[in-house]
Amino acid sequence: MSAVSFQSVSKTYRTPKGDFQALKQVSLDIEEGEFFGLLGPNGAGKTTLISILAGLSQASGGRVLVQGSDVQANFAEARRKLGIVPQELVFDPFFSVREALRFQSGYFGVRHNDAWIDELLDSLGLADKANANMRQLSGGMKRRVLVAQALVHKPPIIVLDEPTAGVDVELRQTLWHFIAKLNKQGHTVLLTTHYLEEAEALCSRVAMLKQGRIVKLSPMSELLKSASSNVLQFKTDSALPAGVAQRARVTGRIVQVPAADAADVEKLLAALREGGVTPEDVEIRRADLEDVFIHIMNEAAVKQGGAA
Missing domain, CATH: 3.40.50.300 (P-loop containing nucleotide triphosphate hydrolases)
Known part of the structure; x- marks a missing residue:
């Protein structure tokens, strides 16, 4: 019971x-x-x-x-x-x-x-x-x-x-x-x-x-475990390039961007360099519950929007 x-x-x-x-x-x-x-x-x-x-x-x-x-x-x-x-x-x-x-x-x-x-x-x-x-x-x-x-x-x-x-x-x-x-x-x-x-x-x-x-x-x-991606996290005061901005979660100066693997991290860093952005306090971390939660809520919004 x-x-x-x-x-x-x-x-x-x-x-x-x-x-x-x-x-x-x-x-x-x-x-x-x-x-x-x-x-x-x-x-x-x-x-x-x-x-x-x-x-x-x-x-x-x-x-x-x-x-x-x-x-x-x-x-x-x-x-x-x-x-x-x-x-x-x-x-x-x-x-x-x-x-x-x-x-x-x-x-x-x-x-x-x-x-x-x-x-x-x-x-x-x-x-x-x-x-x-x-x-x-x-x-x-x-x-x-x-x-x-x-x-x-x-x-x-x-x-x-x-x-x-x-x-x-x-x-x-x-x-x-x-x-x-x-x-x-x-x-x-x-x-x-x-x-x-x-x-x-x-x-x-x-x-x-x-x-x-x-x-x-x-x-x-x-x-x-389902959150297999990593997250590239850094600080900046600069505007993000469009390709990075559409993937990023920004809180004040802190930027968090999902990254599938090491090659994806390098592409993101290259895009920042090309956009004239110098990231500070760069770190790569495992995705946590907040990352998973936001992903699931976004997916649900798309499905429920389509159902409506």
Whole structure:
């Protein structure tokens, strides 16, 4: 039995401009103990899928099972098995951190939970904030409390929806160390993130969504293996020759160009020389998840555009 099973899930919203289909027949099984990544650009349908999983939104078609429990027909049972960290910073301003965690335990019928609460506070760097009012915390500290609230009832399945968006490096490292430990202990983790280096480091399998459809579902190792090309990376302030520019990804002064082999690298460097461009800090690296992601999204855009 899968930890989470999305079965032909569709979601249509009614808008003044007409119906908008956010999800289109999404089918996906996440196995017990997996660290699974759900990736896609803004508007791809990731948060809609998470909202349906959490029971906050109802699918227009299909169904979702959590360890065999239907999220609509058996909501309470399914919800007890989930620990969900939302994107938004939602908190009760009237309670201290420890009180908030005790109340959250109570929502799931968990009593005498102080030992686990203490472990959460310590593991997430909140021990010295245990008695602070939630209003006194920084955004990063509030994010840590959200993670602790999601885990306070020891759910077998942890859902992280952009958990490190806008937070500092220390929190990211603390969070991933703790979540990776829980995953090794058998917890299933579902992660959505725009930080692709996090997904590459943590996830054993990923699904990529675009415009409400799954366009790629693959083990991480196979996904990276399929990216046989290298990437020529350098810095420049000069305008790129047209032949290089149409292949390049430019971020400020940093230019990244896919290169099939050593001969291709030499052709690119020759084109730069002929164009009067002197590259700085030149390096050749293996393609990473970000390179693969951009390639797959571009391919999907062409196919979906043709289908339209």
